[in-house]
Structure formats: C-alpha cells, structure tokens
Amino acid sequence: MYHMAVTLREVAERAGVSRSAVSRTFTQGASVSAKTRKKVEKAARDLGYSPSLIARSLATNRTKLIGLIANNFQNPVFLEVFDLYTRALQERSLRPLLVNLTDQTDPSASVQLLKQYSVDGVIVASSTLPPLFAHAFKEAQVPVVHAFGRFASTPDIHIVGIDNEHCGAMAAETLFKHGYRHVAFLGGPQSATSAQDRAAGFFRRAKEIDLSIAEIQYADAYAYDSGQRAMGTLLQNRKFEAVFCGDDLICMGAMDAARDAGLSIPQDIGFIGFNDMNMAAWQAYNLTTIRQPTNEIILSSVELVVSMLETPGRAPEVRLFPCSIVERSTLRPLKK
Amino acid sequence: MYHMAVTLREVAERAGVSRSAVSRTFTQGASVSAKTRKKVEKAARDLGYSPSLIARSLATNRTKLIGLIANNFQNPVFLEVFDLYTRALQERSLRPLLVNLTDQTDPSASVQLLKQYSVDGVIVASSTLPPLFAHAFKEAQVPVVHAFGRFASTPDIHIVGIDNEHCGAMAAETLFKHGYRHVAFLGGPQSATSAQDRAAGFFRRAKEIDLSIAEIQYADAYAYDSGQRAMGTLLQNRKFEAVFCGDDLICMGAMDAARDAGLSIPQDIGFIGFNDMNMAAWQAYNLTTIRQPTNEIILSSVELVVSMLETPGRAPEVRLFPCSIVERSTLRPLKK
DNA sequence: ATTAATTTTGCAACCGGTTGCAAAATTTTC
DNA sequence: GAAAATTTTGCAACCGGTTGCAAAATTAAT
Numbered sequence: 255m256y257h258m259a260v261t262l263r264e265v266a267e268r269a270g271v272s273r274s275a276v277s278r279t280f281t282q283g284a285s286v287s288a289k290t291r292k293k294v295e296k297a298a299r300d301l302g303y304s305p306s307l308i309a310r311s312l313a314t315n316r317t318k319l320i321g322l323i324a325n326n327f328q329n330p331v332f333l334e335v336f337d338l339y340t341r342a343l344q345e346r347s348l349r350p351l352l353v354n355l356t357d358q359t360d361p362s363a364s365v366q367l368l369k370q371y372s373v374d375g376v377i378v379a380s381s382t383l384p385p386l387f388a389h390a391f392k393e394a395q396v397p398v399v400h401a402f403g404r405f406a407s408t409p410d411i412h413i414v415g416i417d418n419e420h421c422g423a424m425a426a427e428t429l430f431k432h433g434y435r436h437v438a439f440l441g442g443p444q445s446a447t448s449a450q451d452r453a454a455g456f457f458r459r460a461k462e463i464d465l466s467i468a469e470i471q472y473a474d475a476y477a478y479d480s481g482q483r484a485m486g487t488l489l490q491n492r493k494f495e496a497v498f499c500g501d502d503l504i505c506m507g508a509m510d511a512a513r514d515a516g517l518s519i520p521q522d523i524g525f526i527g528f529n530d531m532n533m534a535a536w537q538a539y540n541l542t543t544i545r546q547p548t549n550e551i552i553l554s555s556v557e558l559v560v561s562m563l564e565t566p567g568r569a570p571e572v573r574l575f576p577c578s579i580v581e582r583s584t585l586r587p588l589k590k
Numbered sequence: 591m592y593h594m595a596v597t598l599r600e601v602a603e604r605a606g607v608s609r610s611a612v613s614r615t616f617t618q619g620a621s622v623s624a625k626t627r628k629k630v631e632k633a634a635r636d637l638g639y640s641p642s643l644i645a646r647s648l649a650t651n652r653t654k655l656i657g658l659i660a661n662n663f664q665n666p667v668f669l670e671v672f673d674l675y676t677r678a679l680q681e682r683s684l685r686p687l688l689v690n691l692t693d694q695t696d697p698s699a700s701v702q703l704l705k706q707y708s709v710d711g712v713i714v715a716s717s718t719l720p721p722l723f724a725h726a727f728k729e730a731q732v733p734v735v736h737a738f739g740r741f742a743s744t745p746d747i748h749i750v751g752i753d754n755e756h757c758g759a760m761a762a763e764t765l766f767k768h769g770y771r772h773v774a775f776l777g778g779p780q781s782a783t784s785a786q787d788r789a790a791g792f793f794r795r796a797k798e799i800d801l802s803i804a805e806i807q808y809a810d811a812y813a814y815d816s817g818q819r820a821m822g823t824l825l826q827n828r829k830f831e832a833v834f835c836g837d838d839l840i841c842m843g844a845m846d847a848a849r850d851a852g853l854s855i856p857q858d859i860g861f862i863g864f865n866d867m868n869m870a871a872w873q874a875y876n877l878t879t880i881r882q883p884t885n886e887i888i889l890s891s892v893e894l895v896v897s898m899l900e901t902p903g904r905a906p907e908v909r910l911f912p913c914s915i916v917e918r919s920t921l922r923p924l925k926k
Numbered sequence: 927a928t929t930a931a932t933t934t935t936g937c938a939a940c941c942g943g944t945t946g947c948a949a950a951a952t953t954t955t956c
Numbered sequence: 957g958a959a960a961a962t963t964t965t966g967c968a969a970c971c972g973g974t975t976g977c978a979a980a981a982t983t984a985a986t
Binding site for chain 1 (some may be wrong): 664665670686689692706814845849850
Binding site (some may be wrong): 259273277278309310311 | 942952
C-alpha cells in the first residue's frame with residue numbers, strides 16, 4: 255500500500271488540537287465545543303479520515319460485531335433469515351460475523367473463534383442445535399440468544415421462537431377439520447429439537463381428537479431431497495390420506511415424490527407444511543402450511559441481544575410468538 | 591463481566607517469560623525454543639488463553655476479514671453462494687463480513703464501512719452491479735475482486751465469472767437444436783450487466799441461425815414473482831413456442847404462469863433457464879438450463895483475493911469459466 | 927577450551943484509538 | 957469586575973498484541 259490510512263493524529267495536527275479532541279468529536283456524547291468540532295470536522299473531511307473501528311474496539315472493548323451462527327445453508331428460508339438479520343443489525347450499526355457450522359456441532363470451536371474476534375454478542379439461529387450449544391456461550395461470558403430454539407420453562411439463556419409443540423397440535427387439528435382421519439407424519443431430522451417438539455404436539459393432539467396416525471417417518475435433514483426420499487418410503491405402503499410435514503422444504507420434496515407416483519394433490523393426498531417460507535406460495539406447490547413469524551423472531555432476537563449489551567446481567571427470558579395457519583390448496587376444501 | 595479475558599501478559603507471567611515470547615509462540619514462523627514454547631503452551635492452556643485478533647489486527651494491520659457484498663437476498667442461489675464462500679474463507683482462516691446492499695447502490699457508503707472495519711479485501715458477489723461499484727474499492731486501495739461480474743477485455747479490477755454473451759448464444763443454439771424457430775426472450779432486470787450481455791449474445795446468435803425472436807420482456811428482478819409477472823404479459827400475445835429465461839428463478843415463475851394459463855410443458859411451450867441452481871432439478875420444474883459453475887467462480891475469487899493480500903500490486907485479471915447445457919425436461923425432445 | 931556463528935530472548939516502541947484527571951478556558955452569579 | 961461554577965482541553969496511561977534491535981544464551985567451529 256502506498257499511503258497508509260489517515261489516522262487521528264494527523265487530523266489532530268492539521269486541526270491544531272489534541273488527539274483527544276479529535277477522538278471526542280467522533281464519539282457519541284463526548285463534550286467538545288462547537289468551535290473545535292468544526293475545525294476537526296473540516297480537517298477530517300480534507301484528509302478523508304474515518305476512525306478505525308479496530309483501534310476503537312481495542313480501547314473500548316466493544317467490537318459491534320455479532321456472531322451469527324447457522325448450520326443450515328441448504329434451506330432457502332435461511333436466505334430470508336440472513337436478509338432480515340443483516341438489515342436489523344445494520345440499522346443498529348452492528349455487523350454480523352457469519353459462522354457456517356456445516357456439520358461439526360462441537361460448540362467449543364465456535365466459542366473459541368468468536369471469542370478471538372471478541373464479538374459483542376452471539377445469535378444462534380438454528381432449530382436443530384441442542385440447547386447445550388448456545389449455552390456454551392453463556393459459560394464463556396458471551397451474551398447469547400438462541401433464535402428458533404427450544405422453549406424451556408426455566409431457561410438459562412435467552413430463547414426466541416415458537417411453541418413447536420403447540421404448532422404440531424395445530425397441524426393435527428387442521429387436518430382433522432379438513433376431514434382427514436388417517437394421516438402420516440413426516441418430520442424433520444429426529445435429532446432436531448424442533449422436529450421432536452412438533453412431533454410430540456402432533457401426536458398428543460391426534461390422540462385426543464382421534465386422528466389416527468398411520469405412518470411415521472423422519473427426513474434426515476430439513477431439505478428437499480430428504481423430504482422426497484422419506485416420502486418415497488412412506489408411499490410404499492399407503493394407508494393415509496394426508497401428510498403433515500415438519501417443514502415446507504421437506505413438504506415440497508414430498509409433494510413431488512407423490513406426484514411422481516401419479517397422485518394428485520389434494521384429490522388423492524393432502525399436505526400440510528411448516529414455516530410458510532416465500533416459496534410456499536409458489537404456484538407449483540401453493541402449500542397449506544403453518545406460518546412461523548420469522549420476521550418477529552429475528553427482530554426480537556436482535557433487540558434482545560442488543561439489550562444484553564447494555565444490561566449484561568439481564569435474566570434469561572423466553573419469547574414465544576404465535577404461529578398461524580395459512581390455507582392454500584394442498585388440503586382438500588373444508589367440509590361445509 | 592466478572593473476569594476479563596485472559597491476556598498475553600498474564601500468560602507471560604505464569605510461564606515466567608517475556609511477553610514477546612508468548613506472542614512468538616502464537617505467531618506462525620517466529621523463532622522460539624522448544625523449551626519456552628512448551629512452558630508457554632502449558633500456561634496458556636491452564637489459563638484458557640486465546641490471542642485477541644483485534645489487538646493483533648491493530649499491530650499487524652491485517653484483520654483476516656473479507657467484506658462480502660451482495661445485493662440479492664431474494665434469490666436462493668445466493669444461499670449456495672454464501673455457503674461456499676463461508677466455507678472457502680473459513681478454510682483459509684478468513685471470515686466474511688457480510689454487507690447487504692438492499693437497494694442503495696452508492697458504493698461510497700460501503701467503501702467507508704468496510705474501510706472502518708479495515709477488511710483485508712472485498713469480494714463483490716453480484717451480477718447486477720455496475721463495474722463502477724467494485725472499482726470504488728480499488729480507488730480506496732482495498733483489494734477487490736468482482737465475482738459474477740461483467741467481463742471486460744481491459745479490466746481495472748479482478749473479475750471472475752462467465753462469458754454471459756457466449757452463454758446467451760448457447761441458449762439460442764440449444765433452442766434451435768430442439769427444433770424451435772419462434773421464441774421469446776425473458777431477461778433479468780435490464781439494468782443488470784449480466785442480463786444485458788445474455789440478451790446481446792442471444793439476439794446475435796439467433797439472427798445468425800435464423801431463430802426468430804417473437805417477443806422480448808425483462809423481469810424487474812432476478813426473482814420468482816418478477817418472472818411470473820413478466821410471463822403474464824408475454825402470454826397475452828403468444829407467437830412463440832419456447833422461452834429463454836435469463837435466470838432459473840425467473841424461469842420457475844414463468845413456468846408457473848404458463849401452467850396457470852393451462853399450458854403444459856414442454857408440449858405446448860418450452861423453457862430454458864440459466865444458472866442451474868439446486869432447485870432447477872426439483873421435479874416440479876426439472877428445468878433444462880445453462881449451468882453456471884458457481885463453485886469454481888467462488889473458489890477462484892477467494893483464491894484471487896487471497897493472492898492479492900500477498901501480492902498487492904498484482905495486475906488485474908479476468909477469469910472466465912465455461913458454462914454447459916443441462917438437459918432436463920422443459921424443452922421438447924431432440925429430433926432424431 | 928576459546929572463539930565465532932547462530933539462535934533465542936527481552937526491552938521498548940508502536941499500532942490507532944479512548945478516557946480519567948487536573949489545568950485552562952469559559953460562563954454564570956453576585 | 958471578582959469569585960464560583962461549569963465546560964472544554966490536553967496530558968498521559970491504557971487496550972492487547974507485534975516486532976526491530978541488541979544482549980544473552982546456545983551451538984558449531986577451530
């Protein structure tokens with residue numbers, strides 16, 4: 255590099271003031287007279303100065319970096335999620351440091367990494383990681399909130415999400431209301447807490463209302479292919495009229511498998527999904543599904559992590575948002 | 591916070607060596623005797639020490655942060671793109687600092703932002719931004735490579751991507767080979783260089799081989815809805831047998847619009863897309879499309895930005911990767 | 927066993943900011 | 957206009973590392 259970035263010292267010299275004065279004009283709420291502020295601002299403009307966040311971070315022990323941990327880069331909902339997160343953080347002049355967990359679920363490596371970068375806080379955005387994962391950050395003294403995490407009545411950490419158990423129950427009810435009596439369950443990966451909870455709620459409510467569950471399958475990932483494959487095995491032995499899929503993407507895979515087998519939807523077989531991702535509204539699927547309020551969850555989790563920066567001792571809190579049914583056309587019409 | 595993070599000084603004290611010794615054991619290629627290294631490592635382990643990247647960055651003027659600029663969080667291909675980028679960077683122990691451009695395309699704000707974070711380099715991953723955008727980073731002395739950018743024979747900056755013009759021509763040829771003689775063009779947003787180039791190549795080659803272009807439309811974004819809408823207007827006046835869509839997602843929207851109008855694919859109307867995103871293989875679409883080697887482009891652009899860190903004066907380079915046709919089932923079978 | 931060559935080590939300055947504190951300057955009060 | 961109260965300013969230490977340089981320790985050569 256030819257000319258190094260211009261520093262605070264140079265601005266100070268040009269403006270004929272001390273370094274502190276320059277620093278103060280660039281930090282919120284510091285006291286500087288209008289006169290010096292003007293001088294400094296001019297000098298800064300002339301020199302094209304902008305303060306180094308690295309140096310500031312070192313001095314203030316705040317980086318304005320938020321670790322954003324995700325482990326599902328296969329599911330397009332996560333693009334929506336990233337979009338919302340980057341925007342929400344941006345608005346508060348924070349920045350996401352993206353961590354792609356791929357398959358290693360050992361928290362210690364991520365904790366180590368994010369500690370090295372001295373992130374101010376961490377948002378774990380995943381419904382498949384065990385609660386322990388996010389907990390590791392708390393132990394490392396890093397403010398953390400688990401978005402899309404499992405709801406616990408006595409949380410050690412902040413959780414923002416939905417009541418998956420209740421949503422599973424909603425699915426059962428919806429199927430029943432549409433006149434189905436024999437249904438199948440096609441869940442997400444069995445290791446995912448979200449999948450477990452949705453299943454539990456679904457089964458419980460089904461029992462209560464006498465909805466018979468003919469088949470149970472678990473996809474090995476929240477992914478199209480997995481849904482397609484799982485539906486394949488489900489179809490070998492068809493004793494059900496509709497399927498509750500634990501995720502829209504899985505549902506799309508399942509629908510395509512069903513169509514491939516010559517079934518038409520919803521005449522021969524019904525589907526209800528989960529999430530209401532953008533693609534659920536696509537004409538080729540037009541999925542009846544349970545809408546998860548992604549936007550609210552994200553905004554709320556950002557808000558929460560920000561508040562932890564201000565009040566580190568804040569007691570862990572659970573924030574649950576209600577889901578709702580979005581009726582489209584993959585279940586047969588309601589009986590009148 | 592109760593106990594501040596453990597610092598190099600504490601490790602030094604516990605190990606009974608100087609701070610430099612500790613620093614050296616943690617920096618690649620520095621000279622330390624086996625004896626001290628052992629002592630330091632033990633002390634570090636006992637204390638749970640890991641060096642602060644912030645402090646290191648300040649001292650070395652290297653942050654290991656790469657700005658990753660994107661402006662299309664609607665198109666699921668970008669999730670694939672993020673996945674690949676985060677992994678590729680991670681492997682080289684670099685980290686992406688994600689910038690979501692939403693709609694403001696004024697480079698100066700991003701330049702400013704990324705300069706403040708002193709990113710080591712920037713990757714602009716977008717086929718819709720003007721070449722000027724990426725150029726602004728060069729002027730600000732920041733190593734930059736434009737991935738998916740417009741190919742220029744005398745580049746001022748590094749470009750990695752495909753020859754969109756040539757790919758447009760491939761589309762024309764493919765349609766012709768499949769026996770189509772009257773086709774429509776449904777491009778991406780007209781302001782996107784990629785869309786312009788694909789269009790140019792398509793039109794040029796069509797003229798050469800006497801493929802008649804009955805209709806021309808441009809979607810207002812690389813998005814499903816835009817494709818659906820554009821196809822709607824295209825269908826008002828149907829004088830074509832097939833459509834070349836400038837992007838798979840647009841194509842899916844267009845296909846759904848066509849099906850909604852009662853057409854079947856490929857019997858009544860043919861489609862060819864662009865990108866070969868994962869979803870193109872979904873049964874509901876099973877798109878014949880032009881495959882863009884995303885993986886190669888990404889790996890290559892990471893490699894390039896890394897090499898610029900090592901050799902700052904490196905001359906700008908264009909790297910183009912070949913595209914290929916992926917035949918699925920949205921064009922009628924080849925004549926024998 | 928000396929001396930020369932090489933490696934390891936610690937000192938101290940530096941990276942680019944922030945901030946507590948006391949002095950200087952300004953404003954308010956009487 | 958002088959004294960008191962308030963605001964602004966600069967000094968200097970600090971954040972947690974790195975690194976050039978010379979001294980100390982080790983190894984190699986004679």
